[in-house]
Amino acid sequence: MFRKKIRFAPVFFLAAPLFFFTVWIIAPAFYSIYLSFTKVDLISPTKFVGLYNYKVLFSDSIFYRCLINNLKWIIIYLTVPIPIGLALALGLNNIKRVQVLKVVFFLPMAISLIAVNLMWAWMYNPVWGIINVVLRRLGLDFITRAWLGDPSSVLYAVVFASCWNFIPLIVITFSAGLTSIPPELMEAAKIDGASSLQQLRHVTIPLLRSTFVIAIVLTVISSLRAFDIVYSMTGGGPANLSNVLAVYMFHEAFHDLLLGYGSAIAVILTIMSSVFVVIYLNNVLKKEISY
């Protein structure tokens, strides 16, 4: 009787959460895969078209534009937030009285990307934006430009605004990694006469290996997810120069009403992310799941 009760218990506790998660998340994800093999519009009934959407997709120049932009986004995210995040984490780890500084550095994380967009779009304003005004006052007029209108700068302008919101997460990731390094190791290195740079190179960074993996995977997954700020800041324009897959997918589905085609883009995006999700799980879950 007692045993039976315990065996029934997990079913009881899991019923509601699993129901909601299945209906709203798991089943819809699979439904998207199905939709990507169909032609759907609001007028005619859904028609199965096999790989047709994917064939069109792979000859769609906008798709490649977005794909390249997503890759650029990944590269910028790996080369800007990761070093800055690591440097800030090391800095904050090195000094006392950091509470106020931490609040300052982490604050943008609490600000929605739509608000970030509004704040930065104003800074990027060609005439009165703070960036061009400062550049002009410094006599650097030749650098000034319409940051969001100029093809050479628009993607970078959007990504940098996004970095402001993203870097705090990386700082926290590295801070968590740093606190797990036993201070005795640092002391030992110091006693052995290692300089700060040597300590960093030979003690800190090797010990942060798994933290690096997590930070890099978070960075890549976030780059592929980029949506809010692109959609609100430029809508992907001008001429798709700042467009990314997530925004293109949204546009195809809700503007052009090509639900099958939009689903195919979503599936490609998901496959790209999955690779990194697997790496993440391999690193994080090995320790977590063990009993």
Added chain:
Amino acid sequence: MIKKQLWFIILCLIAVIWLVPLYSSVTVSLKPLAEIMEGSVLELPKTLFLGNFTKAWNAGVKRYLLNSFIIVFPSVIGIMLLSSLAAHALAQYKFKGNELILMGFLVFNLLPQQILIIPLYRLSHFLKIYDTYSAVILYHISFQTGFCTFFLRNFMRTIPSAIMDSARMDGVSEFGLYWRINLPLIIPALAALGILEFTWIWNDFLWGSVLLTSDSLKPVTVGIQNLQGVYTTAWGMQNAGALMAVLPTVLVFLFLQRYFVKGLFLGAIK
């Protein structure tokens, strides 16, 4: 010692640059348009002009803020309830499929949300809840339950199983174990999670756009984006709207920063 001071000075300088976007936003929101046109951009406002804030407030921000609260609170409560139930099951009982379910919760949380947009748009129509608060709330509850279950399950694993065993000996029912023993023990984790979820759901833009269409139901993220489209050159008003929109999460963050960061430390990263 000198090195530490150097670090401190460098970090302070970076912090100043770090706050430029906020400075630029706050100053423009407090200036009338004419003052900007005169070329006063870097300077502090001459007078405390609140016209932009009242204009944004009356242009819909009041309604949008209310909508955000209406969406966020039930969502967070629902998430806490569902994820603590699931986490209890996964942390306290050994059964076939336990790890698979845990993995499932996490994996589907890490995938791009684009994969869900079209199906959920249709599902909400099918359930006749499209363009209602319920659609957005149900989505948030379902999606975030994945991450929170993982988070809480890991936290519960740190509670010694002897506590549960002895309670069971004392004749506490299985539901009592969850409600009277486990739940009170995970309050710190629930607090950290609640703050994280409040921020994340408040800042959601995608689902407020996908599942809602009536202006009167829109959360503040979607609302201020509309302002940007309608009042294209009213930069002061746009920024005033943005600042009002972020005030709740920023306040929560400023006062409860420790829990917020602890939540990320424990759950998302480690």
